[in-house]
Amino acid sequence: MRIHILATVFLVLFLIGCKGEKKYHDEQKDVQVEVVTDKIADILKFQHQLNEDFKDPDKSPLPDRYRKDFEGLDFFAPDTNYIVRARLVRTPSALPFLMSTTGGEKSKEMVYGVLKFTLNGKNFELQVYQNEELMLEDGYEDYLFLPFSDLTNGNETYEGGRYLDLRIPEGEEITIDFNRAYNPYCVYNKKYSCPIVPPVNNLKTKILAGVKKFDK
The missing domain is CATH 1.10.287 (Helix Hairpins)
Known part of the structure; x- marks a missing residue:
C-alpha cells in the first residue's frame, strides 16, 4: 500500500x-x-x-x-468526502480548563469555538481548543487544536482517538480535512504525554481517513 x-x-x-x-x-x-x-x-x-x-x-x-526499520505509516486511501467546510461558532466567554493527559498532568486549554458541519448526510459538532501557553509562541498565535474520537477507534485506528491541527480563519468558516488526522505521539513512544480526547468530541460515525493504528 x-x-x-x-x-x-x-x-x-x-x-x-x-x-x-x-x-x-x-x-x-x-x-x-x-x-x-x-x-x-x-x-x-x-x-x-x-x-x-x-x-x-x-x-x-x-x-x-x-x-531504523520504519518504511511508512499506514493511511486510509485519500478521500475528499472527508474534507468538509465547518461553521465556526466562537466562544469568547469560555473559561480556561484543565485537559487530562496520558501522563497524568493537565494541559491548560480554552474552548476557542464549536465547529458545526455535515458529514455523510449527518450533522456534527466538535469543540476546538487553544492552549494558553502555546498561543504566546511565535508561529502558534493562530493555532487551534482539534482532538476527536470516532467509531473506528480500537479497530482501524488508535483506541484513544486522533488529532488535527487547524488555524484560526478570518471569517466564520473553516476547512476540516480528516485525511490529515494523525495519532498522538504517545502511541509511538511512552515518553510522550498526550492530551486525552474530551468525551464531547466523540463522533458517532466512522472517519475512514487519516492515519491508521500503529502496529509495532
Whole structure:
C-alpha cells in the first residue's frame, strides 16, 4: 500500500506539473476535475511529509529501535468526502480548563469555538481548543487544536482517538480535512504525554481517513 501511495504521489504531481500555470484558467468543464486532483495531491503530499518526519531522528517520535526499520505509516486511501467546510461558532466567554493527559498532568486549554458541519448526510459538532501557553509562541498565535474520537477507534485506528491541527480563519468558516488526522505521539513512544480526547468530541460515525493504528 505504501509503495502504491508513493507511486501515486509522483504520478499526480507529474500530471499537475504538466498543466503549468493554466490550471486555474482552463475552460469551465475542466475545473471540477482539477480541483479534486489538487485536493488528492495535497493529501498525498501531507502523507509523504509525515513519513519523512518519522524517518528524521530530530523530528520522529519513534524510538531508535522502531525508526531504523520504519518504511511508512499506514493511511486510509485519500478521500475528499472527508474534507468538509465547518461553521465556526466562537466562544469568547469560555473559561480556561484543565485537559487530562496520558501522563497524568493537565494541559491548560480554552474552548476557542464549536465547529458545526455535515458529514455523510449527518450533522456534527466538535469543540476546538487553544492552549494558553502555546498561543504566546511565535508561529502558534493562530493555532487551534482539534482532538476527536470516532467509531473506528480500537479497530482501524488508535483506541484513544486522533488529532488535527487547524488555524484560526478570518471569517466564520473553516476547512476540516480528516485525511490529515494523525495519532498522538504517545502511541509511538511512552515518553510522550498526550492530551486525552474530551468525551464531547466523540463522533458517532466512522472517519475512514487519516492515519491508521500503529502496529509495532
